[in-house]
Amino acid sequence: MMRKCLPLFLLALLALGSTCFAKDIKVGFVYVSPVGDAGYSYAHDQGRLAVEAMDGVTTSFVESVAEGQDSERVMMNMARKDYDIIFATSYGYMDPMLKVAKEFPNVKFLHCSGYKNAENMANYFGRIYQARYLTGMVAGAMTKSKELGYVAAFPIPEVIRGINAFTLGAQSVNPDVQVRVVWTKTWYDPATEKEAAKSLLDVGCDVIAQHQDSPGPQEAAQERGVWSIGYNSDMSAFAPKSHLTSAVWNWGPFYKEMVQQIIDGTWKAQFYWYGLDHGIVDIAPFGPMVPEDVQKTVLAKKAEIASGAYQVFTGPIKDQAGTEKVAAGAVMSDGDLLGFNWFVQGVVGTLE
Amino acid sequence: MPAFSAVRRQEPLGWGSCLVFFAALGLAFLVSGTLLAIQGKPALTGLWLLVESAFGSRHALEDCLIKAVPIFLCSLGVGLTFRLQIWNIGAEGQFALGAVGATWAALTFPTWPWYALLPIMLLCASVAGGLWGAIPAVLRLKLRANEIIVSLMLNYVGILILEFLVYGVWKDPGSFGFPMTSEFAPAAVVARIAGTRLNWGLLLCLAIGVLMTVFLRSTRLGYELRACGENVRAARYARMPYAFLVILVMAVSGALAGWAGFLEASAILGRLQPSIMSGYGYTAIVVAWLANLNPLIIAVASFLLAGLRVGMETLQLDLQVPAAFGGIMEGFILLAVLAGGFFSRYRLQMRRAG
Numbered sequence: 005m006m007r008k009c010l011p012l013f014l015l016a017l018l019a020l021g022s023t024c025f026a027k028d029i030k031v032g033f034v035y036v037s038p039v040g041d042a043g044y045s046y047a048h049d050q051g052r053l054a055v056e057a058m059d060g061v062t063t064s065f066v067e068s069v070a071e072g073q074d075s076e077r078v079m080m081n082m083a084r085k086d087y088d089i090i091f092a093t094s095y096g097y098m099d100p101m102l103k104v105a106k107e108f109p110n111v112k113f114l115h116c117s118g119y120k121n122a123e124n125m126a127n128y129f130g131r132i133y134q135a136r137y138l139t140g141m142v143a144g145a146m147t148k149s150k151e152l153g154y155v156a157a158f159p160i161p162e163v164i165r166g167i168n169a170f171t172l173g174a175q176s177v178n179p180d181v182q183v184r185v186v187w188t189k190t191w192y193d194p195a196t197e198k199e200a201a202k203s204l205l206d207v208g209c210d211v212i213a214q215h216q217d218s219p220g221p222q223e224a225a226q227e228r229g230v231w232s233i234g235y236n237s238d239m240s241a242f243a244p245k246s247h248l249t250s251a252v253w254n255w256g257p258f259y260k261e262m263v264q265q266i267i268d269g270t271w272k273a274q275f276y277w278y279g280l281d282h283g284i285v286d287i288a289p290f291g292p293m294v295p296e297d298v299q300k301t302v303l304a305k306k307a308e309i310a311s312g313a314y315q316v317f318t319g320p321i322k323d324q325a326g327t328e329k330v331a332a333g334a335v336m337s338d339g340d341l342l343g344f345n346w347f348v349q350g351v352v353g354t355l356e
Numbered sequence: 357m358p359a360f361s362a363v364r365r366q367e368p369l370g371w372g373s374c375l376v377f378f379a380a381l382g383l384a385f386l387v388s389g390t391l392l393a394i395q396g397k398p399a400l401t402g403l404w405l406l407v408e409s410a411f412g413s414r415h416a417l418e419d420c421l422i423k424a425v426p427i428f429l430c431s432l433g434v435g436l437t438f439r440l441q442i443w444n445i446g447a448e449g450q451f452a453l454g455a456v457g458a459t460w461a462a463l464t465f466p467t468w469p470w471y472a473l474l475p476i477m478l479l480c481a482s483v484a485g486g487l488w489g490a491i492p493a494v495l496r497l498k499l500r501a502n503e504i505i506v507s508l509m510l511n512y513v514g515i516l517i518l519e520f521l522v523y524g525v526w527k528d529p530g531s532f533g534f535p536m537t538s539e540f541a542p543a544a545v546v547a548r549i550a551g552t553r554l555n556w557g558l559l560l561c562l563a564i565g566v567l568m569t570v571f572l573r574s575t576r577l578g579y580e581l582r583a584c585g586e587n588v589r590a591a592r593y594a595r596m597p598y599a600f601l602v603i604l605v606m607a608v609s610g611a612l613a614g615w616a617g618f619l620e621a622s623a624i625l626g627r628l629q630p631s632i633m634s635g636y637g638y639t640a641i642v643v644a645w646l647a648n649l650n651p652l653i654i655a656v657a658s659f660l661l662a663g664l665r666v667g668m669e670t671l672q673l674d675l676q677v678p679a680a681f682g683g684i685m686e687g688f689i690l691l692a693v694l695a696g697g698f699f700s701r702y703r704l705q706m707r708r709a710g
Contacts, residue, residue, distance in 0.1 A: 038679060066672045068679035071631035073624040077419050078669050084415065085673070095534060096631045119532060159523070161533045189519075343532050356523070 029089065031055055031263060032082040033065035034075060036094035037192055043217025043236040044191070044253075048093045048116075050237070051255025055263055071096025076103060083108040089266055091259070092116065095160075101125060112266050112273075117162060119342065121273055128258070129162075131279030133169035133341075134309050135251035136213075137316045138287050138302050139233045140173025142248050143211040144181050145298040146231050147174075152183045153204030155214045155221045157191050159355045161344040163215045166251075168348045169316050170213055175350055177301070184209055185353030194218040201225060211248070222247060231293075238288035250288035258284045277338065280310040317341065322349040362702040373700040380696035384689040391684065397675050405674060410667030418553045422624070423662035425557050426451070426616035428655055430640030432568060433489075433609030435649040439572075439585045440605050446492060446507025447613040448637025449514025450485040454614020455621040456518050457484030459537060459628040462544035462621075463526065470543040474622075477544060481618035482611040488514060489610020493603045503606070511637065519630055526628065536629035546623035557619040561655075564612065568651045581605065613637060642686075646693055661686070 033052050035045040045067060056063045066078050075097045082090050083104060089112045092101050098118035105113045105125040113125040121127060143152050152174055156163050167185055174181040184207065186200045198220030201212045205228050213233040214221040219242035225232035226243035234240070234250030258278060265271035278284040287306070290299050308314040319330035324347050330336055345355065389399035410416055430447040437444040457480035465473055492506035519535070528538035546555045572578040584591040584598050592598050616636060621628050643661055647653035668682035 032673065040678075064673050064676060066669050066679070069669070070634045072629075072634065073422065073620070074634065074669075077423075077666065078673075080415075081409075081419075081670060082673065096629065099626075158535070159533075160535070164533075345533050 028060055028062045029263065029267060030085075030087045031061060031063045031089045031091070032079075032087040033063065034069050034078055034082075034090070034092040034094075034097060035065060035067040036069060036071065036096075037217060038067050039065070042219060042239070042242075045093065045217075047236050047253035048091075048255055051253075051259040052091075054256030055259045058260060058263060060267075061263060069097075072100070076100035079104045079113075080107070083111045087111065089114070089263060095162075098127075112271065114262060119275070121275065123273055126262075126271075126273040126276060128262075128276035128278075130253060130255075130258070130284040131277060132251055132253065132285045133165045134279045134316055135285040135287050136166045136169040137173035137176075137309070138306055139213065139249055139251050140170035140175075141177050141302050141305060142287075142290070142294060142298060143170070143213060143231070143233055144174030144176070144178035145301075146248060146294070147178065147181060147211050149208050149210045150178065150181050151207070151209045152181060153201065153209030153212045154183050154185045154353075155197055155200045155204065155212065155216055156185055156187055157215050158189060159187060161342060164347065164355070165341055165344045166215055167351060168344065171348055171350050172316065172321070176305075177298075181350065183213075183351050183353075185347075185351060187353075187356075188216065190216070192217040194220040197221055198224045202228075205230065219243070234288065240288065240291060244291075247291050248294055249290050252286050252288050254283055254286050258282060280306060281312065323347065324349055324351060359707040360704045361707050362698075363705045365701060365703055376696045376699050377693060380692035381689065384685070384692040387688050387692075388681075388685045391681065392675075392677070395677065395681075397677060402671060402675055402677070406664070406667040406671050408667075409670035410663035415553075416663075416666065419666050420659055420663045421554055421558060423666060424655075424658040425561055426620055426634075426636045427639055427643055427662060428561050428658035429564070429616040429619075430613045430636050431643035431647070431654045431658055432564065432651060433612035434637075434640045435644035435647065435651070435654055436568070436581075436612075437605045437609045438644055438649050440581055440601055441585050441588070442493070442496075442602055442605060443504045444489065444492070444507050444606060444609050445504050445641065446489065446510050446514075446637070447609065447640045448633070448635065449507070449511035450488045450610035450613035451617040451620075451637050452511075452514040452518045452633060453488040453610075454481035454485035454617030455628055455632055456521060456617075457481045457614060458618035458621055459521075459526070459540075460484075462540045463537060466541045466544070468543060470547075473541075473543050474546065477618055477622060478615065481614040483614075485614020485617065486607040486611035489606040489608075489613070490603055493606035497599050497602060515633055518628070518633070522628055522630060528627075537627045539627050540622065544622060545626055546619060548623075555619070555623040557615075557623055560615065560619070564615075565651050565655055572651070577601075577604075613640075642690055646690060648697070664689070 037045045039045050039049040052063050052065060055061055069075050069078050071094060079090055079101055091114045093116040095117045098115055098120050101113050101115050102120055102122060105122045109124055115127045117129050118127050154167055171183045184204055186204055188196050188200045190196050197216045197218050201221035201224035211231040212221050212225040214235050219239050222232045222234055222239050222243035226246040231248050232243055232246045233248055237252055239250050240247040315335045317336035319334040320328055320332040321330040323329050385403055389403050392402045393399040410420060434444050434447050458477040461477040461480040492503040495501040495506050496503045522535045522537060526537045528536055546557055548555050580596045581601055584596055584601055620632050625632060643657045647657040671677045672679060
């Protein structure tokens with residue numbers, strides 16, 4: 005009797021073991037800056053924490069990883085340590101990731117903000133410009149001087165796209181508005197970015213928006229008693245008196261979706277560019293100074309964009325020189341958006 | 357209470373200074389371990405993990421060697437100027453110019469075969485980096501401008517030149533507006549040593565390391581360099597070519613940093629982009645001091661520092677220690693080793709009362 009049962013018993017144990025002790029899926033994240041910066045990497049790390057909360061998934065990360073050889077080594081190290089999924093969240097990780105992806109075909113790679121794919125490597129980004137359009141509407145409604153200031157990092161398509169969307173949003177509620185752009189050539193440098201904001205305030209801007217990871221511009225706006233629009237995460241804590249709203253990242257749902265698809269085997273290595281429709285981007289709660297009718301208009305537009313009824317870059321759109329670049333009724337393609345290298349009319353600044 | 361006074365050693369400490377070095381290292385590790393424990397991380401496991409992930413496998417050793425190459429080249433050059441009591445803080449800018457020089461060659465002669473192109477790239481990197489290094493030397497000699505300030509300021513200028521080029525005329529049209537040159541032709545890429553992840557730049561380091569040791573120990577100019585460093589007045593009185601030496605060491609130092617820029621652009625990135633600047637030029641100052649300006653020890657120190665940085669990444673990944681901890685630990689090690697240097701030169705003597 006015992007002898008007959010033993011194999012069965014062992015089999016049962018084995019089955020039990022494989023369900024109870026199934027290997028956790030290991031997910032690694034590579035960040036370009038420290039996660040404590042309240043900015044870009046912080047937002048990604050909030051997404052990681054959402055993945056960490058999933059059953060059967062463990063996560064870890066390496067922060068402050070320089071683009072180039074350092075990032076290649078970090079990703080290689082993760083792959084060797086049997087990580088199943090690797091997210092790299094900065095543009096400069098693209099080519100290193102492609103190299104590592106070729107060496108580890110069984111690991112799934114996801115790269116943020118680039119454009120290269122492989123069989124086991126997808127790229128993804130969020131349509132933060134949709135949120136920027138909405139914040140532009142708020143800024144346009146609140147300005148008195150009709151001069152908005154925009155402290156921007158680098159003249160690359162991602163940033164240019166955001167400035168253009170912000171400008172179009174502001175013009176949609178206040179046609180004469182101008183947006184003044186200052187480049188800091190930094191992603192995270194609180195002092196420089198605050199100074200840049202001050203220079204915009206000096207020329208009469210009364211709303212400061214930013215494409216930076218530090219809350220420096222928010223503080224500058226609050227000190228002068230004017231309004232500000234944040235970025236990355238809800239920046240109201242840094243300037244409660246001036247903060248109107250922020251264009252924010254919400255990576256959690258997307259990261260969970262990707263990991264779940266990989267576990268289920270339904271994942272595809274393609275380009276994911278989700279927007280308000282997937283909740284990957286959003287605007288932070290309005291500050292108490294934003295009038296209710298403005299809030300209503302903005303939220304109505306948000307619903308329109310999320311449902312696909314309205315596209316941010318719908319013609320007619322003119323460039324700075326007044327030449328019509330997008331005909332009335334036409335919509336810019338994703339390809340054009342990804343390579344955006346001109347400013348729309350109403351932006352004051354150069355692309356250098 | 358016994359009082360101590362420091363007395364300069366008459367004889368060099370010899371192997372004893374090795375002991376001092378390891379004691380200092382041990383102390384730095386002790387402090388780091390304590391810091392880990394304060395964060396609620398396992399201290400001993402953490403330190404072991406750091407060492408093991410830096411030096412404990414073939415992969416790890418390869419990673420350390422790759423990372424050590426640019427640190428070594430920059431440190432070797434910086435160390436050479438320090439010997440002469442000339443303070444080159446500008447390796448960062450010379451590195452940038454070297455990368456720019458090599459990239460110019462790679463983009464200008466893309467169809468050349470590797471045996472012609474790579475030497476030209478190396479030459480251009482040496483000339484660009486060397487000239488950049490010679491500027492503070494000439495200004496010091498002609499205008500008595502402080503070379504520390506000039507070389508430091510030229511860092512910013514050098515990096516801006518690099519950015520100007522990759523944001524402007526050299527920008528790859530296919531990069532969606534991102535600042536980077538197009539990928540180099542395969543002939544412009546320093547090849548990997550077969551069967552490893554290392555590239556042949558390592559051989560270049562080996563050769564220049566040996567050459568530098570021989571130069572300093574066994575040539576007349578090397579002797580004069582060391583003599584000028586000890587006492588400029590006496591050396592000048594002996595008609596040693598001080599001005600020539602100043603320009604020479606600054607140019608060589610710049611050229612070596614330029615080599616590092618060339619290897620990073622060619623072998624590691626395969627193109628020029630702003631993220632090539634990782635602060636190796638500043639790290640070099642630390643390494644040169646740690647190594648007491650000795651070429652062999654510079655090589656060891658570069659390797660160890662590279663190991664520390666590589667190991668820190670694993671420490672982050674496995675224990676989720678913040679990245680800043682690596683910087684803190686690096687600082688402690690430097691502080692402890694430099695403070696330990698005091699005991700190599702002085703000994704403590706108990707002062708008797710009365």
